[in-house]
Amino acid sequence: MTARLSLHYKAEEELYKLDRTVKGLFYDFCHRFRKNPDQPGLDLKKLKGDSRIHRAKINQSYRALLIPVETNERGRQHWLIIAVRHRKDVYDELQVAVNRVTGELEFVDLAVMGDSSLQRAGITLTPAEPDDVPPRPAPIPEPDQVPDRPPLLGVYTAGQLRDLGVAEQLIDLALAVTTEEELDRLVSGAPLLSKDVLYGLAAGMSIDSVLEEVTRPVKLPAEPDLADISTAVSRTNVSSIDDDVQAALDEGSFRSWKHYLHPTQAKTARREYTGPARVSGGPGTGKTVVALHRVKYLVEQLTGDGVQILLTTFTANLAADLRLRLTSLISEPELLARVDVMHIDQLAARVIGENTDQRNRRKRISDQAAMIEMRQLLLELDEQRWEADFLLDEWEQVILGQALTSRSDYFSARRGGRGRALTRPERSQIWKLIEQFAARLDKLGAETWGQAAERAARFEIDRAAAAERYQGSHPTADGSSGSRPFVCRYRHVVVDEAQDLRAAHWKMLRAMVEPGANDLFIAGDTHQRIYDHQVSLGALGINIRGRSRRLTLSYRTTREILEHALRIAEGNKTVYDDLDDGVDNLSGYRSVLHGPTPTFIGYQNWPDELAGVGTLLQGWHDELSTDNDGARQDPAGHVAVAVADHEQLTQVIEYLETRGGLTCAELTKDGPRGDGEIHVGTMHRFKGLEYQRLAIIGVRKGAIPRPYIERHRRSDPQRYEIEQRKARSLLFVAATRARDVLAITWHGAPSPLLRRVS
Numbered sequence: 001m002t003a004r005l006s007l008h009y010k011a012e013e014e015l016y017k018l019d020r021t022v023k024g025l026f027y028d029f030c031h032r033f034r035k036n037p038d039q040p041g042l043d044l045k046k047l048k049g050d051s052r053i054h055r056a057k058i059n060q061s062y063r064a065l066l067i068p069v070e071t072n073e074r075g076r077q078h079w080l081i082i083a084v085r086h087r088k089d090v091y092d093e094l095q096v097a098v099n100r101v102t103g104e105l106e107f108v109d110l111a112v113m114g115d116s117s118l119q120r121a122g123i124t125l126t127p128a129e130p131d132d133v134p135p136r137p138a139p140i141p142e143p144d145q146v147p148d149r150p151p152l153l154g155v156y157t158a159g160q161l162r163d164l165g166v167a168e169q170l171i172d173l174a175l176a177v178t179t180e181e182e183l184d185r186l187v188s189g190a191p192l193l194s195k196d197v198l199y200g201l202a203a204g205m206s207i208d209s210v211l212e213e214v215t216r217p218v219k220l221p222a223e224p225d226l227a228d229i230s231t232a233v234s235r236t237n238v239s240s241i242d243d244d245v246q247a248a249l250d251e252g253s254f255r256s257w258k259h260y261l262h263p264t265q266a267k268t269a270r271r272e273y274t275g276p277a278r279v280s281g282g283p284g285t286g287k288t289v290v291a292l293h294r295v296k297y298l299v300e301q302l303t304g305d306g307v308q309i310l311l312t313t314f315t316a317n318l319a320a321d322l323r324l325r326l327t328s329l330i331s332e333p334e335l336l337a338r339v340d341v342m343h344i345d346q347l348a349a350r351v352i353g354e355n356t357d358q359r360n361r362r363k364r365i366s367d368q369a370a371m372i373e374m375r376q377l378l379l380e381l382d383e384q385r386w387e388a389d390f391l392l393d394e395w396e397q398v399i400l401g402q403a404l405t406s407r408s409d410y411f412s413a414r415r416g417g418r419g420r421a422l423t424r425p426e427r428s429q430i431w432k433l434i435e436q437f438a439a440r441l442d443k444l445g446a447e448t449w450g451q452a453a454e455r456a457a458r459f460e461i462d463r464a465a466a467a468e469r470y471q472g473s474h475p476t477a478d479g480s481s482g483s484r485p486f487v488c489r490y491r492h493v494v495v496d497e498a499q500d501l502r503a504a505h506w507k508m509l510r511a512m513v514e515p516g517a518n519d520l521f522i523a524g525d526t527h528q529r530i531y532d533h534q535v536s537l538g539a540l541g542i543n544i545r546g547r548s549r550r551l552t553l554s555y556r557t558t559r560e561i562l563e564h565a566l567r568i569a570e571g572n573k574t575v576y577d578d579l580d581d582g583v584d585n586l587s588g589y590r591s592v593l594h595g596p597t598p599t600f601i602g603y604q605n606w607p608d609e610l611a612g613v614g615t616l617l618q619g620w621h622d623e624l625s626t627d628n629d630g631a632r633q634d635p636a637g638h639v640a641v642a643v644a645d646h647e648q649l650t651q652v653i654e655y656l657e658t659r660g661g662l663t664c665a666e667l668t669k670d671g672p673r674g675d676g677e678i679h680v681g682t683m684h685r686f687k688g689l690e691y692q693r694l695a696i697i698g699v700r701k702g703a704i705p706r707p708y709i710e711r712h713r714r715s716d717p718q719r720y721e722i723e724q725r726k727a728r729s730l731l732f733v734a735a736t737r738a739r740d741v742l743a744i745t746w747h748g749a750p751s752p753l754l755r756r757v758s
């Protein structure tokens with residue numbers, strides 16, 4: 001009788017790490033097992049400890065650990081593979097259990113714990129297949145080798161850890177852990193919820209916030225039956241064996257984000273919200289992944305044809321990446337066809353295109369071009385009281401942002417986050433200058449992207465109002481509104497990189513989707529805001545109160561990189577908003593990944609820095625040209641250099657290509673130009689990207705933050721603070737793009753933003 005096989009997510013993770021030959025053997029093993037689990041070659045045997053766990057032979061050295069899930073009415077057995085590992089790592093003390101909070105099946109691995117922690121908790125591991133040579137007894141620690149440290153989580157009780165969802169078998173061990181290294185080892189074999197809870201507590205989160213942010217979102221309404229393995233498996237992240245194993249072998253860990261959401265990610269993506277909802281979290285916590293799964297969840301529930309969901313983000317290259325990832329997440333073309341994926345300016349341009357004829361089209365100019373025009377105007381008017389960048393920001397954020405159409409509205413407008421207060425005569429001067437500027441652009445047949453966003457918002461608001469009026473005058477047959485077709489452009493809108501959208505963008509999006517359940521889903525992190533578009537969603541008709549979730553576990557960056565990046569972001573006392581009128585923070589933000597400590601290197605001058613960076617990159621390039629098995633691999637696109645400005649960009653590319661023997665691709669707003677191996681871009685271009693190894697160069701005093709902000713230090717301290725925060729965020733975004741290795745360099749004196757880091 002053939003058997004059905006499934007693969008637990010932890011087993012799949014183990015599979016990614018095995019070398020290619022073992023992966024191939026495992027694939028054969030699955031086929032043999034499905035044909036007949038009892039065939040002698042597989043040597044299927046129960047472990048002596050938890051008798052539900054069986055081990056079967058993949059080859060001489062590797063074992064699959066399995067549990068029987070159920071046998072159907074026709075006698076067909078269903079087995080779940082819970083681990084794939086070397087036979088030396090198979091112990092009788094391995095256990096499976098149903099988690100009392102989530103009801104999921106958990107596999108607890110004590111083999112990863114160090115001897116000293118196991119000894120302290122009184123646990124001895126017995127190899128299931130002892131070697132002929134008896135294993136060396138664990139060393140009895142000398143008293144001075146085990147300093148008398150207090151337990152790391154000693155203030156908590158077993159009952160508290162249990163209530164938070166820590167796996168039963170780990171509770172005593174967790175309470176006995178005395179160092180971060182021991183905790184790391186413990187959680188590396190722990191189920192996801194235990195890992196989250198223990199790291200949360202160790203990172204200083206209170207019991208209440210762990211309960212609120214980690215446990216409650218994944219808690220079942222009623223306590224599960226702890227003996228019912230079959231129901232537990234149905235609640236657990238498992239994959240069916242055939243296609244999934246092949247995909248796991250082919251795609252490796254790139255597949256994980258598609259298949260295995262972290263419990264908090266899953267609950268955030270797949271739930272019903274009564275109105276706009278928001279997910280925040282530090283870099284690499286999976287906000288984009290959640291946004292993509294949110295789209296999948298919503299599109300699978302749609303009825304009716306046509307495009308009904310919008311997935312949008314800030315830039316063209318990020319939109320292209322979202323499109324690519326959505327296509328690999330949703331395989332049915334008819335579902336994909338119901339989703340528009342476009343960046344926010346493209347969306348605004350589309351709305352304008354639909355509402356204006358050819359003669360009234362305006363050329364949209366970049367922020368730099370607008371700045372040049374504004375400077376020219378001020379020069380012509382011999383106006384020295386106001387600076388061009390201040391006037392443009394005031395126009396964009398206050399006047400366009402709040403759709404102010406008259407001088408008197410501007411006199412009473414809120415200017416939150418805009419620096420020092422302005423008197424009425426000052427506002428009057430500003431209004432006049434901005435009117436002149438708008439008229440100048442009009443004459444040129446041009447508009448800024450900010451103006452375009454505002455125009456698009458107005459068109460969209462009018463469109464929604466007209467559709468509403470039409471519907472009011474054409475009631476449904478029964479007079480109800482329940483069965484009426486939706487009047488707005490989309491049923492659901494999902495936004496990524498939300499922290500950088502302009503107020504006008506939000507107004508446009510608000511008008512594109514009818515207010516109600518699951519209307520807007522917003523992913524963003526205000527610590528990563530690198531443009532000046534601070535908004536208060538509540539004031540724009542988007543009320544997220546009570547529907548905010550926070551992700552805290554980074555899947556991208558190592559703990560070493562994260563710790564340094566956090567010191568950049570937090571500075572002394574920098575405060576970040578929550579896209580509304582509250583504040584956001586990164587408390588509990590952590591990573592389970594480890595890697596080398598970032599390097600910080602100062603050089604005497606720019607030529608020395610260039611030469612040093614060249615050598616560093618050549619080394620990285622060579623190391624990444626072979627994989628762990630010694631086979632050649634293509635390092636292209638895994639290494640990048642972030643620079644402070646355009647001048648450096650050109651010089652770095654030229655140096656690396658002519659002197660370093662490397663090929664480069666410049667990062668543009670549409671992504672890398674060409675297929676050069678090393679990506680080089682200004683820091684702004686790194687938003688949303690990730691690289692295995694990253695160098696941020698030119699991080700020197702006088703360059704980052706830009707020297708011009710000094711003039712505000714005395715005259716407008718609030719503005720000075722805003723500019724400082726922007727520079728911090730930019731460096732924070734750049735630093736957290738590095739997955740494994742980060743180097744930061746400068747020449748002369750380092751940037752003051754590195755004060756707490758290097």
Ligand SMILES: Nc1ncnc2c1ncn2[C@@H]1O[C@H](COP(=O)(O)OP(=O)(O)OP(=O)(O)O)[C@@H](O)[C@H]1O
Pocket residue numbers: 256257258260261262265281282283284285286287288289290525528554555556687688689690736
């Ligand atoms: N559940 C998961 N399993 C495996 N990998 C994951 C998971 N969630 C996220 N990742 C990976 O972590 C990395 C960061 O994810 P993502 O880009 O979604 O984070 P983010 O919070 O949007 O980051 P940022 O704010 O820095 O742009 C990606 O490589 C993603 O594939």
